[in-house]
Amino acid sequence: MYKLASISALAFAGLASAQNVIDVQVGSTQDAQGGIFQFIPNNVKASKNDVVRFRFTGAPGNHRDIVSVVFSVTQSSLAKPCDNLENGFDSGWVLIPTAAAANPAPEWNLTIIDDSKPLWFYCKAPLPVPHCGIGMIGAINADDTAMASFQQTANGNKNPGQAVGALVGQGASASAPPGPLTNGAQAFGVPSATAASGGDSGSGSDSGSTPSPTAGDDGNGALTLYISGLAALFAAVMGITLA
Ligand SMILES: [Cu+2]
Incomplete structure (x- = not known):
C-alpha cells in the first residue's frame, strides 16, 4: 500500500x-486584424x-507590394520596450519571403x-517602419496593467535597439536559432549561445555590432549599418513599401 501510494505520488509530480x-x-498577414507587425497573442x-x-x-500574404519581411524576438524590458535587454535572449533576424514560400514556418x-x-520582448526589425513602435511587442507572464504600460511606452518608437543578443537570456533560454529555413526563409545576425562578454568573442563572421550600444538613443543612425553582412539583406528589404 505504502509503496503504491508513493509511486502514484511520483507519477503525479x-x-x-x-x-x-x-x-x-x-x-x-496584411489582412489580419492589426496587420503584419504583431505577435499573436502578445501576452x-x-x-x-x-x-x-x-x-x-x-x-505579406497577398499584399503585392511587400516581397519579404524581417522579424525577430528580442528580449527587452518594461522600462525600455524597444531596446535590447543586456544579456537578453534574441532569435536574431528571420527573413520571411512570402506566406506561401515559408512553409514550414x-x-x-x-x-x-x-x-x-x-x-518582455520586441521585434527589432526597422523596415519599412520600426516594428516595435507600431505594436510588435510581446510579453510572457505580464499582468494587464504592466502590459498596458509596456505598450504605451513602445508606441511610436522609431529607433529600436539593433544589437544581437544571445540564445540564453534572462529568465528564458533557447538552445538553437530559428529553423527550419526553407523556401527562401533566411536567418541573419544569428546569436550565439551566450552573450559575448566584452569584445568580440571570436566567430568572426559578424564584425561586432557597434562595440557597445551605449545608449538606446543613438540618433537616427539606426540604419547606417554596423554589420556589413546585414547591409545587403537590409537593402533587399528596403524595396518594401507599405502601400
Ligand atoms: Cu517585426
Whole structure:
C-alpha cells in the first residue's frame, strides 16, 4: 500500500512538471486584424520549463507590394520596450519571403527558466517602419496593467535597439536559432549561445555590432549599418513599401 501510494505520488509530480508548449505567432498577414507587425497573442502565461514556441508565419500574404519581411524576438524590458535587454535572449533576424514560400514556418523554442516575473520582448526589425513602435511587442507572464504600460511606452518608437543578443537570456533560454529555413526563409545576425562578454568573442563572421550600444538613443543612425553582412539583406528589404 505504502509503496503504491508513493509511486502514484511520483507519477503525479511528473505530470505536474510536464512541459507545456505555448505557441506565439510572429507576424501576421496584411489582412489580419492589426496587420503584419504583431505577435499573436502578445501576452502569454507560461510556467517554469514550459516552451514558448515562436512561429514565424507572418508574411505579406497577398499584399503585392511587400516581397519579404524581417522579424525577430528580442528580449527587452518594461522600462525600455524597444531596446535590447543586456544579456537578453534574441532569435536574431528571420527573413520571411512570402506566406506561401515559408512553409514550414521557421520556429524558435524558448524555454522558461523563471516564471516569477514578466519577460518582455520586441521585434527589432526597422523596415519599412520600426516594428516595435507600431505594436510588435510581446510579453510572457505580464499582468494587464504592466502590459498596458509596456505598450504605451513602445508606441511610436522609431529607433529600436539593433544589437544581437544571445540564445540564453534572462529568465528564458533557447538552445538553437530559428529553423527550419526553407523556401527562401533566411536567418541573419544569428546569436550565439551566450552573450559575448566584452569584445568580440571570436566567430568572426559578424564584425561586432557597434562595440557597445551605449545608449538606446543613438540618433537616427539606426540604419547606417554596423554589420556589413546585414547591409545587403537590409537593402533587399528596403524595396518594401507599405502601400
Ligand atoms: Cu517585426
